[in-house]
Amino acid sequence: MSDHHMAPAGPDAVGRSVEAAEVRRFWQGLGLPGLVDVHTHFMPERVLRKVWDYFDALGPLTGGVEWPITYRAEEDERTVLLREFGVRAFTAMLYPHKPGMAQWLNGWAVDFARRTPDCLHTSTLFPEPGAEAYVRRAVEEGARVFKAHVQVGAYDPADELLDGVWGLLAEAQVPVVIHCGSGPAPGKHTGPGPIARVLARHPRLRLVVAHMGMPEYEDFLDLAERYDEVRLDTTMAFTDFSERLAPFPRRALPRLAGLGDRILLGSDFPNIPYPYVHQLRALERLELGDGWLRGVCHDNAARLFAAA
Numbered sequence: 001m002s003d004h005h006m007a008p009a010g011p012d013a014v015g016r017s018v019e020a021a022e023v024r025r026f027w028q029g030l031g032l033p034g035l036v037d038v039h040t041h042f043m044p045e046r047v048l049r050k051v052w053d054y055f056d057a058l059g060p061l062t063g064g065v066e067w068p069i070t071y072r073a074e075e076d077e078r079t080v081l082l083r084e085f086g087v088r089a090f091t092a093m094l095y096p097h098k099p100g101m102a103q104w105l106n107g108w109a110v111d112f113a114r115r116t117p118d119c120l121h122t123s124t125l126f127p128e129p130g131a132e133a134y135v136r137r138a139v140e141e142g143a144r145v146f147k148a149h150v151q152v153g154a155y156d157p158a159d160e161l162l163d164g165v166w167g168l169l170a171e172a173q174v175p176v177v178i179h180c181g182s183g184p185a186p187g188k189h190t191g192p193g194p195i196a197r198v199l200a201r202h203p204r205l206r207l208v209v210a211h212m213g214m215p216e217y218e219d220f221l222d223l224a225e226r227y228d229e230v231r232l233d234t235t236m237a238f239t240d241f242s243e244r245l246a247p248f249p250r251r252a253l254p255r256l257a258g259l260g261d262r263i264l265l266g267s268d269f270p271n272i273p274y275p276y277v278h279q280l281r282a283l284e285r286l287e288l289g290d291g292w293l294r295g296v297c298h299d300n301a302a303r304l305f306a307a308a
């Protein structure tokens, strides 16, 4: 995979500083102090390499669409770049694909959060015996947000092994960013049905539906309108890349305005096939106004996490 590695410093470094300046101009123009990005990926190096291998091989899953990773760099370079962009708080979205892995990931995440003060301490979970105990411990250790990945984990979020976990997180008011839509490829338990069952039992659970629920956008908007604590992250939604695969329905735009205080900037950095600023421009071109952008790009998450 050496041909995929980032180009050495030089023209590339110049390109990055030009990009950072463009990102900063975006939030400065809105009068914001910076951005809060609730959906960025940091995980143990070995796991991240596997994720990148997955995206490298993704063509067949997305009907032949290539997914070149724009920010394939070392961990410290990636955190530096987020800071250059003016991202004041971000997350370390990590997730297990099998049982017995979540606790190990959570241990790594504690350490990452300690050495990365602008990262909101992130934890994860899996339906398995003991999940409630390690989730409780993570909350006690200061986890600010959880990540759950229904497609990669291939589990039913309404599995009774998670019932106590959801109850605990609802009570602690700790948000859970959950990849539960059927994009970029459906899983056995993706889609709004299983999530509706979870929310029926735990209506105060602070679920943040990743990727705006792509491609089942309107079904997840229904859930957000029904449950006050449900939020959506913008991750990859509205970009040229996603509009080609799973266009957001124009008729639903007024609903985004109505939910303006519960939509949160997410980017999927570093695993994105385009520059970071494109996500911001994709939000801007929805033409929902500067007030909406201020909420989405900073204020809503700053309020939710009392951060940044």
Ligand SMILES: [Zn+2]
Residues within 6 Å of the ligand: 039, 041, 093, 235, 268
């Ligand atoms: Zn992601």
